[in-house]
Amino acid sequence: MDINPEILEKRYESLPGAIKQLMDSTEVATKISSIGDKYGLSEEQTEEVANQMSLIMLGFVQPKELLNNLRTEVRVLGSSSADIDQELKEIIAPIKEVLEKTYGWAPEEIANKEMAPKETLTKIEVPPAGTSIAEMAKLFAAEEIAKRKQAIK
Numbered sequence: 001m002d003i004n005p006e007i008l009e010k011r012y013e014s015l016p017g018a019i020k021q022l023m024d025s026t027e028v029a030t031k032i033s034s035i036g037d038k039y040g041l042s043e044e045q046t047e048e049v050a051n052q053m054s055l056i057m058l059g060f061v062q063p064k065e066l067l068n069n070l071r072t073e074v075r076v077l078g079s080s081s082a083d084i085d086q087e088l089k090e091i092i093a094p095i096k097e098v099l100e101k102t103y104g105w106a107p108e109e110i111a112n113k114e115m116a117p118k119e120t121l122t123k124i125e126v127p128p129a130g131t132s133i134a135e136m137a138k139l140f141a142a143e144e145i146a147k148r149k150q151a152i153k
Contacts, residue, residue: 001055001060001061003060008058011058011059011060012058015057015058015102016098016102018094018095018098019057019095019098019099019102022057022091022092022094022095023054023057023058028053028091029050031087031091032046032049032050032053032088032091033046035049035084035087035088036049039076039080039083039084041074041076045074045075045076048073048074049070049074049084049088051073052066052069052070052073052074052088053088053091053092056092056099057092057095057099059099059102059103062103062105063089063092063096063099063105066085066088066089067081067082067085070084070085
């Protein structure tokens with residue numbers, strides 16, 4: 001993501017103290033470097049991880065986009081991307097509420113609940129081999145009717 005340096009500077013200057021403090025922290029830089037070492041990232045990949053964290057703290061990228069960006073921008077594949085995502089989110093956890101308030105982002109927990117399935121999975125019985133589609137449809141319909149009658153009671 002290419003952003004005009006003047007825009008970056010203005011955004012940085014307008015940041016709340018807690019976000020600025022974390023951005024300027026040498027501890028954060030050390031943690032990002034350690035994450036790069038731990039997961040065998042190249043220097044270029046580690047720099048891009050740091051860039052992604054800066055984009056989050058500056059409000060150009062939301063934390064929920066981080067995992068995808070690790071895969072596309074940093075080119076980290078497999079379970080390593082999810083592990084790195086988790087470790088990076090732990091770094092910004094202390095300022096999560098400030099980020100949400102500053103940029104108007106919905107808390108991830110609320111977003112995840114809204115996207116969660118409304119129904120829970122239930123155990124189903126598999127019809128015996130050789131059962132026709134029509135017979136399976138009748139069995140399914142009978143089960144649905146029974147569930148709805150039970151729900152009404």
